[in-house]
Structures are given as structure tokens and as C-alpha cells.
Amino acid sequence: MSLNFRFAVVSDLHIAVPHTIWDSPSRFHLVEVSIPALEIVLKHLEQLDLDFLLLPGDLTQHGEPDNHAWLQGRLSQLPFPVYVVPGNHDVPSLRGTENAIAFSDFPRFYHKFGYNDKAQIYYTCQVLPGVRLIGLNSNQFDEEGKQVGRLDDTQIEWLREVLAASSDELVLVMIHHNVVEHLPGQSRHSLGRRYMLENAPSLLEILRSAKVQLVFTGHLHVQDIAYNQGIYDITTGSLVSYPHPYRILHYRTDELGRRSLQIETHRIESVPDWPTLPQISRKWMGDRSHPFMLRLLTEPPLSLPHITAEELVPSLRYFWADIAGGDAIFDFSHFPPKARRFFESFGAISSNGTPAFIDNNTTLLL
Numbered sequence: 001m002s003l004n005f006r007f008a009v010v011s012d013l014h015i016a017v018p019h020t021i022w023d024s025p026s027r028f029h030l031v032e033v034s035i036p037a038l039e040i041v042l043k044h045l046e047q048l049d050l051d052f053l054l055l056p057g058d059l060t061q062h063g064e065p066d067n068h069a070w071l072q073g074r075l076s077q078l079p080f081p082v083y084v085v086p087g088n089h090d091v092p093s094l095r096g097t098e099n100a101i102a103f104s105d106f107p108r109f110y111h112k113f114g115y116n117d118k119a120q121i122y123y124t125c126q127v128l129p130g131v132r133l134i135g136l137n138s139n140q141f142d143e144e145g146k147q148v149g150r151l152d153d154t155q156i157e158w159l160r161e162v163l164a165a166s167s168d169e170l171v172l173v174m175i176h177h178n179v180v181e182h183l184p185g186q187s188r189h190s191l192g193r194r195y196m197l198e199n200a201p202s203l204l205e206i207l208r209s210a211k212v213q214l215v216f217t218g219h220l221h222v223q224d225i226a227y228n229q230g231i232y233d234i235t236t237g238s239l240v241s242y243p244h245p246y247r248i249l250h251y252r253t254d255e256l257g258r259r260s261l262q263i264e265t266h267r268i269e270s271v272p273d274w275p276t277l278p279q280i281s282r283k284w285m286g287d288r289s290h291p292f293m294l295r296l297l298t299e300p301p302l303s304l305p306h307i308t309a310e311e312l313v314p315s316l317r318y319f320w321a322d323i324a325g326g327d328a329i330f331d332f333s334h335f336p337p338k339a340r341r342f343f344e345s346f347g348a349i350s351s352n353g354t355p356a357f358i359d360n361n362t363t364l365l366l
Contacts, residue, residue: 001130002253003170005051009247010041011218012238014089015071016061028221028285028320029240031061035070036271037239041246042078044266048248050080052127055113056218056236057087057138057176063100068109076112081127083114085135087176087219088149094141103139122155124162132169134162138177138197149177149219150198156206163210170251173215179203180215180226180233183323184345191295195220207231213366214261223265223326223359232364234263242281243325244268245360258365265326265360285324286317293319302339312339319343326359 015038016031045053060067068090075082086106096102107115107123114123114135121137136159138149151159163171177197178186186192187200197203207215214232221238223245237245250262270277293316296302297309304312312335322328323346330347332340348359 001168001170002257003128003130003259004252005128005131006049006248006250007052007054008045008048008050009054009056009216009234009236009249010038010239011056011236011246012058012087012221012240013038013055013071014058014061014238014240015067016064017066017070020061020064020066022061026288026291028288029238030281030284031240033244033268033271033274033277034061034240036274037244037268037277038074040268040271041239041266042074045248046079050248052081052083052133053078054133054172054174054216055082055084056174056216057085058089058218058238059084059087060090063090063092065101068101068106072109072112081113083125083127083133083135083174084110085114085174085176086121086137086139088139088147091139092147094145103141122158124166126169127172130169132166132171134159134171134173136173136175138175148198149194149196151203156202159203159206163206163212167210171210171212173207173212175215175217176219178217178220178226178233178235180228180231182220182222182224182226182233182235184342185301190299191292204228204231222324225263225358225362225364237324237326239268241324242285242321243278244281245326260366261364263360263362263364282318282321285321289317289320293317297339302342304336304339308336316343319346 014029014031015034021031059071091103091106092100094103107118107121111118124134127133140148140150140152142148178195179197179200183192187196208230217233217235220235221241223237224235226233236247245265245267248264253259293313294309297304327348330344332343
């Protein structure tokens with residue numbers, strides 16, 4: 001089947017209507033700009049001939065009913081279909097609280113955006129003839145009520161059945177947590193593994209067996225395209241974090257039957273009252289980077305003494321901001337050899353050591 005369609009991905013919106021905004025001295029994202037930033041994106045997308053829009057989770061600041069209500073109302077006004085999945089911020093509590101919806105309420109808020117079955121928090125639908133979307137829920141709760149990122153057994157069995165019945169379709173998968181590592185050692189490091197799906201290897205095996213190639217994720221707040229044995233995990237940065245990106249994608253089949261996915265990244269450069277938004281948010285991120293960089297330096301695999309780590313931290317002030325932007329190349333030649341190799345490995349370097357600029361604008365040959 002010859003397919004030709006265009007869609008967009010906007011992730012980690014963290015929508016916060018003004019009366020719900022609460023502050024934390026350590027938060028990296030600027031929820032204050034969530035609504036004006038989204039309005040700018042939607043105005044752009046409405047000018048395009050889009051087939052659909054994907055929102056891979058963290059739709060709201062922290063699961064507030066008013067924020068979910070505002071967003072579903074705004075999405076209902078768009079001229080193209082929208083599909084969503086929950087992020088950890090959207091369903092922070094299993095039973096719900098005074099300030100956040102219950103886990104089971106999510107499909108009720110978004111029944112127009114993929115969830116035809118309001119009793120099930122994952123879904124599948126045909127978005128176009130020959131194109132199927134599978135929206136997965138990666139938010140689970142352990143016996144103590146703590147949120148964890150994994151697929152439960154019931155959902156995995158459901159997924160197997162859906163894939164078995166979709167062998168003649170192009171299948172796209174959307175899930176909040178990452179399924180392929182976007183950072184070196186992400187699944188093993190205490191700072192990185194909470195962004196990974198705990199049972200990602202099992203999911204990848206299922207998808208690989210079904211010849212699924214494209215997975216769209218969020219959560220990490222970075223621009224990155226990762227690849228693992230035939231599967232691309234395309235993660236999109238947060239609309240309320242530097243560099244405030246969103247993606248427009250074009251899937252094509254040429255006259256010889258060759259398939260490709262063209263990916264373009266766009267960024268919000270300003271919003272009302274924030275005329276220099278990227279500069280402000282980059283500085284915001286740098287101002288809050290110290291404790292995170294200190295942990296990277298003092299925890300395994302580096303395990304540097306605290307005094308040595310403190311000497312290196314100033315050079316890492318914008319390290320995470322540069323990773324978030326994608327396509328970063330790092331030079332830490334003044335660092336001790338082990339630390340230099342560690343931090344430079346986060347750059348966009350191909351297997352042969354040359355720059356590989358594929359996080360923002362590229363064409364994947366499928």
C-alpha cells in the first residue's frame with residue numbers, strides 16, 4: 001500500500017491554567033508559558049494540511065481536573081484528529097486527590113482523543129486507511145502506591161492480540177516512557193532509569209516480532225532519536241522546557257515502494273510577556289543544574305570525590321540544556337580522562353566517532 005501522510009508531535013505540555021500554578025525551586029519547566037506556547041503551536045499546525053496530532057503524555061502540570069478539562073476543550077476545537085496517552089504527571093495518584101484526577105478517570109476526559117472505551121486506559125484505532133495507532137499506558141502503581149513506568153501483563157497480552165490482527169497495516173506506537181535508551185547507560189543510572197519503561201526489553205521484542213518500527217515517546221524533555229535493532233524511539237522535548245520544541249513529520253512511500261519518515265523540528269522563540277523565551281528557559285535550567293550535575297559526578301560510574309566534583313560542576317551548567325536541544329557535540333578536554341569520556345559520550349556522535357546530527361531534522365529510511 002502506498003502511504004503519504006503528515007502529522008505532528010507535541011509532548012509534555014504541562015498545561016497549567018493560571019489559578020493552578022504552583023512553584024517549586026527545583027522544577028526545570030516553565031508551566032507559566034504552557035498555554036500561550038501551545039496556542040502558538042496550534043496556530044501553526046492549523047495552517048498545515050495535517051492528518052493528525054500526537055501528544056505523548058504529561059499533558060498537565062500535575063493531573064489537576066481543571067487543567068485536563070481546559071486541554072480537552074481546546075483540543076476539541078482543532079480541525080484535525082488528536083490522540084493522547086497519559087504521562088506520569090497526568091495520573092499521579094491511583095485513586096485521585098482533591099487536586100488530581102484518579103488514574104481511571106483519564107479515558108473519560110479524553111474519550112474524543114483515542115479512548116473510545118472509557119473503561120480502558122490504552123487503545124488502538126485506525127487513524128488513516130492502512131495506518132494504525134496504538135496508544136499505551138506506561139503508568140503503574142506498586143503495592144505502596146508509588147508510580148512506576150511499566151506495562152502490566154494484561155496490557156501486554158492485549159498488545160499481542162492487536163498486533164496479530166494488524167499485520168497488513170503500518171503500526172505507530174505512542175507511549176510516555178522511553179523504550180530505547182536516549183542517554184548512555186540510561187536504564188542503569190539512578191537519574192536516567194526513571195524515564196525508561198521498566199520492561200522495555202519485553203515491549204521491544206513484541207514490537208520487533210510484529211515489524212513495528214516507529215515509537216513516539218516523551219517524558220525525558222529532550223530532542224532525540226534512538227535506534228535499537230529495527231525500532232526508532234523518537235522522543236520529543238517539552239513545550240515548556242528549553243528549547244520548547246515540536247515536530248512535524250511526513251511519511252512517504254515513493255514510486256519504488258521505498259518508505260521514509262521526514263522529521264522537522266520547530267521551536268517556540270517567544271510568547272507574550274516572554275519575548276526571549278529560549279534564553280530565559282536556558283538560564284532557568286542552568287540555574288537549577290547544580291544538584292543534578294553533582295549527582296552525575298559523584299554517583300557511579302564516575303564516583304568522583306565531592307571536592308573534585310564541585311570543581312567540575314561549573315563547566316556543566318548548560319550540559320542538560322544542550323542535551324535537551326539535541327544534536328549536541330561536547331568538548332570537555334579539561335576534565336580528567338574518565339570524566340571527559342563519560343560526558344562527551346552524551347553528544348551526537350555516530351559509531352565511527354563522527355558527528356551525527358539526527359535528533360532534530362532528518363529523514364529515516366524505513
